[in-house]
Amino acid sequence: MTPAARLAAAIDILDQILAGAPAERTLTNWARGARFAGSGDRAAVRDLVFDALRCRGSFAALGGGTGGRALMLGALRAAGTDPAGLFTGLGHAPAELSAAEAVAPVPPADLEALDWPDWLRPRLSADLGTAFAETSALMRARAPVFLRVNVARTDRAAAIATLAAEGIGARPHPLAETALEVTDGARRIAASAAYRDGLVELQDAASQAAVAMVPCAEGAGVLDYCAGGGGKALALAALHPGARITAHDIDAGRMADLPARAARAGARIARAAPGRVQGTFDTVLVDAPCSGSGTWRRTPDAKWRLTAERLDALVALQGEIVATAGHFLRPGGRLVYMTCSLLRAENEDRVADLQTLGWQPETMRRFLPSDGGDGFFVAVLRRDRSA
Numbered sequence: 306m307t308p309a310a311r312l313a314a315a316i317d318i319l320d321q322i323l324a325g326a327p328a329e330r331t332l333t334n335w336a337r338g339a340r341f342a343g344s345g346d347r348a349a350v351r352d353l354v355f356d357a358l359r360c361r362g363s364f365a366a367l368g369g370g371t372g373g374r375a376l377m378l379g380a381l382r383a384a385g386t387d388p389a390g391l392f393t394g395l396g397h398a399p400a401e402l403s404a405a406e407a408v409a410p411v412p413p414a415d416l417e418a419l420d421w422p423d424w425l426r427p428r429l430s431a432d433l434g435t436a437f438a439e440t441s442a443l444m445r446a447r448a449p450v451f452l453r454v455n456v457a458r459t460d461r462a463a464a465i466a467t468l469a470a471e472g473i474g475a476r477p478h479p480l481a482e483t484a485l486e487v488t489d490g491a492r493r494i495a496a497s498a499a500y501r502d503g504l505v506e507l508q509d510a511a512s513q514a515a516v517a518m519v520p521c522a523e524g525a526g527v528l529d530y531c532a533g534g535g536g537k538a539l540a541l542a543a544l545h546p547g548a549r550i551t552a553h554d555i556d557a558g559r560m561a562d563l564p565a566r567a568a569r570a571g572a573r574i575a576r577a578a579p580g581r582v583q584g585t586f587d588t589v590l591v592d593a594p595c596s597g598s599g600t601w602r603r604t605p606d607a608k609w610r611l612t613a614e615r616l617d618a619l620v621a622l623q624g625e626i627v628a629t630a631g632h633f634l635r636p637g638g639r640l641v642y643m644t645c646s647l648l649r650a651e652n653e654d655r656v657a658d659l660q661t662l663g664w665q666p667e668t669m670r671r672f673l674p675s676d677g678g679d680g681f682f683v684a685v686l687r688r689d690r691s692a
């Protein structure tokens with residue numbers, strides 16, 4: 306495909322996503338129908354679409370509209386490329402520019418802040434304070450790809466060598482002892498022997514750093530109450546091979562792949578059916594359902610779907626889940642609350658609520674993209690004996 310034909314494909318895909326279609330499925334459907342598109346074309350079109358979703362507000366301002374065509378115009382202008390050279394109407398290129406489109410709008414001063422939804426921008430600005438501008442800028446770019454080295458099976462140096470032999474470049478990342486940042490060949494990971502043999506897993510570096518903060522003595526019982534696909538449970542099992550870990554999720558289907566993932570990693574993780582957790586635990590981990598705002602570089606369409614009402618509902622749900630999960634702690638045990646959110650309402654405010662119920666934070670950390678990984682939050686809490 307020519308660069309102009311890729312743009313035309315991206316415009317069409319973006320229009321479907323902007324009309325409400327899920328981004329991943331829309332891209333997959335396009336790729337299935339586009340037999341003429343090679344793997345390089347598919348990757349390039351995907352990048353155009355995801356970049357435009359991440360930078361939807363600023364590209365719209367530069368493109369003079371809100372549809373797929375305006376977003377691609379804006380993307381070209383943001384990159385310093387004159388769109389007239391590609392919007393030619395020739396072959397598979399997008400139609401020629403209209404007289405109005407040919408005039409580049411004057412970019413507003415706070416261009417990067419436009420890439421947050423209007424209703425959320427003031428809240429995030431207040432929540433992030435002096436980190437708002439840098440976070441806004443970083444969240445507009447593609448996220449790095451991170452691997453977690455399964456330290457129960459190998460170490461970072463050996464994992465780097467194994468990956469290199471398969472054409473995948475990786476280097477240690479300072480955020481976590483287990484983290485590697487992929488520098489080359491990310492698309493080869495899923496098919497690599499290192500991945501298939503359970504030496505590495507895909508996991509964000511901030512998630513890995515948060516798991517390293519989970520208190521877990523030798524032989525401790527840990528309940529991962531919102532285990533989903535088991536990313537945190539698997540990371541914990543690798544760090545603490547002696548721990549007795551139980552995974553639970555309200556949606557059993559989300560844990561369907563966990564046995565296979567655990568087998569690949571050589572980890573032992575028990576599963577509890579929804580609502581059927583038995584006994585008490587030394588540590589209860591709540592990786593709560595949240596806005597996902599810290600991960601919006603990877604799922605940029607979710608950024609534009611979140612509403613104030615949905616956020617309020619999530620905050621209420623987080624309070625309910627943590628209250629229920631707390632019942633499974635033995636006296637003196639630790640409750641660990643995590644989200645992949647940048648928002649105070651889902652993080653510090655939830656901890657403040659827990660404090661009114663007698664929980665005291667022992668450790669608390671907010672991770673920002675400037676730390677290298679996704680936005681993430683973790684608090685380790687202990688209950689007052691008197692409460």
Ligand SMILES: C[S@@+](CC[C@H](N)C(=O)[O-])C[C@H]1O[C@@H](n2cnc3c(N)ncnc32)[C@H](O)[C@@H]1O
Pocket residue numbers: 530531532533534535536537538553554555556559592593594595626
């Ligand atoms: C952030 S995701 C978990 C991600 C997972 N821990 C991982 O590392 O891959 C949140 C999970 O909470 C689950 N969930 C939502 N409501 C719940 C509830 N009331 N009780 C338990 N789990 C719940 C969702 O099904 C979802 O899998």
